[in-house]
Amino acid sequence: MNQQVTPGIGLHKKKGKAQLSSRPWAATLVLVGGLALLVLGLAISVSFGAADIKLSVVWAAVFHFNPDLTDHQIIRELRLPRVLGGAMIGASFAVAGAIMQGMTRNPLADSGLMGINSGAGFALAVCFAFFPNLSFMYLIMYSFLGAGLGAGIVYGVGSMAQGGLTPARLVLAGAAFSALLSALSEGIALYFKIGQDLAFWYAGGVAGIKWFQLKIMFPWVAVAILGAIALSRSITMLSLGDDIAKGLGQRTGLVKLAGALIVLVLAGASVAVVGAVGFIGLIIPHLTRYIVGVDYRWIIPCSAILGSLLAVFADLAARMVNPPAETPLGAIIALIGVPFFLYLARKERREL
Template sequence: MSESVTSGTTPDPPDSSIDAPATPRSNAAIRAGRSPLVMVAVPVAAVLAAVLLSICVGSNPSTLAEVWHAISTPSGTDMDVTIRELRWPRTLVGIAAGACLGVAGILTQGHTRNAVAEPGLLGINQGAALAIVTATFLFGGLSVHTQAGLAFAGALAASVLVFAVGTAARNGATPVTLVLSGAAVTALCGGLVTGLVLLDSASLDTLRFWQVGSLAARPYTLGAIWPFVAVGLLFALLNIGALNTLALGEDTARSLGTSVPVARCVGIAAITLLAGSAVTMAGPIAFAGLLVPHIARALVGADYRRTVPASAAFGISLVLIADTAGRVVARPGELSVGVVLAVIGAPFFVLLARRRRLVTI
């Protein structure tokens, strides 16, 4: 069943899933019977449940008592080692990457006014891939630490290029120019990556390893990348008020005292830092940034004061649950979280494209 979010003073948006005007002060979620307590309790419960599943479920399941023993009084048993050295670091990476992808997704859809946008639209994934492949082509094999640094640098460079191209247009960094410049930079980086991997087998091997989005391959990166995550989340919080006014249209936002260029700069900086951090920690994980904002808006409405924190919570839940499911369905091996999310996200994307009315942004 489709749902339309409306404001008390804003008429229903046109029958379109893309470029639909937002209604930032929507009370539709409350009118639908969702109390403020429910809107807080559901995301928190989802995160707690996902964390417990991530720690307890695997090729060798553990009980809550074993989890508590491993945390409070570890004695070096096989289960203690599994929980403390494998599952817990993996869960921490999932928490960080999921929150980054969820918040980056809601900001991307808000700034582009596009209900099917995700952080990869800004060239972040392909920029990271190009940096890694280029370095491998020029210097040979790379350590995983070097790949992580290159991934972040490439993601950052691609986002800056997208924003620079978008702002060079006559009307500045509008949603349309950002989408078009993002598509152009993504296509350019993708073409260069393809050309390099065809010329060098080592580059192809490196790209194959890096492109499998996984929470298990790079747990060490969280300790180095957390300052960027913290700054990105801070920028996202600072951007909430501007997003609510920009959702009413740029002219209205200006009349309310919002500096549109500053708001766009802060938003793009937040998206770049968050999505770049997620790519560095877990590789390219598709669809999380697309799915999570729709789940959040369906529960809490379109006000960014509620959807940004809800997107962080549901991003954590979705990534951890997908990672846990990958460990269960392919036991004793595992499917990467990127593969599981692609299987979940592709049908959702088709459903999203077919629906007549969406939760608006």
């Protein structure tokens, strides 16, 4: 009997046993080389801007900070939180996308396409309209709730159709509900005259990130990514199908619940900080699987590194398109993500 395998998931036979195909040497190269490239990208990004600053000054500002020097103040108070926040949200969206694709066996899964980002954005719009003086900690909490609401409704609507939930129905439900929530958010912004407050979240960008936001966001993201790594073996089993995972002793319901909570934390916290930046969670997991294979023990940490790289260099490109003005980070990534999504959608249609 032929065994159906999710697109992007492969098995090979060795001594009569089905084993996952993976490339640990490639994953090690991504982790080591990617970290080195990320450090270089962070340094270049910090030095580049309206006032170009030498890398030697960046080094001095980081390790020998002098508050009397203007360049040191620019680096410490403006550019460092910006680039570190970009790296953090890139890793968060990428890991969230990898978990979603692994658990749902849907190659089109992404927090931006599944209603999670728009749900979090709608929650923020409600907070700005009705609770304008909320602290950032509460904004993150409401963002989590909005992300959960968005994901729950999208999965519920997608499952109501005859034949059950399919990748195509999930994407269509996500697109429709995301459009509805975005329209409601814009309506709230117009009625309560908070468009200026929400404009940053609509565009998606890292220019306004502050240290206090990173201090609140970092523990959530760190715990969630560590949880994703701890869950990675179970996600690998789920990516082969529920029946196979149960046969291998996995408690699939518990794994899916834990994975969903991790995705909501990662996506919700990221949207609260930078807004609607989509497609990172769609592009990076596919690229990572192509490089390292299908073992999520490698995919998740490598996705975090590659997601950080994409966000950092996309932000750098956003500042170079039309200086001194800045192009929104979300627009730069969408230029890559939309064609990639169309390619994947066409590929999936051919395989059905």
